[in-house]
Amino acid sequence: MALSYKARRRWALVILVVGLPVYILVASVLATWLNPSSFLVTLGLYVGLGIVWVLPFKSIFMGIGQADPDAPPEDDVY
Known part of the structure; x- marks a missing residue:
């Protein structure tokens, strides 16, 4: 079942506000634990992570910055 536009926007917000900081902490701990020897290896590790x-969240973030495709069209009255 596909998520609606509003549901995808809400999930994208939750992922960015809650999930991304948690992932940054996990990535930092992982990078510290692996203790890469050179600057280029460390840079590659952080870029890769x-x-x-x-x-995994590509489908949620697709089209979030555009107008709601399910919304009724607005009348442009000047």
Whole structure:
């Protein structure tokens, strides 16, 4: 079952406000625990982890910045 536009907007907000800070903490702990030896390895680790978090939520974030496709059209009266 596909989520409605409003439900996707709400889930996107929850993911960004709650899930992303939690993921940042987990990624920081993971990077500290792995203790990469060079700057480039550390940079690659953080860039990789920065991209990986959004992949499961791609369908939720698609089209969120656009107008609601289910809303009735507004009459443009000048």
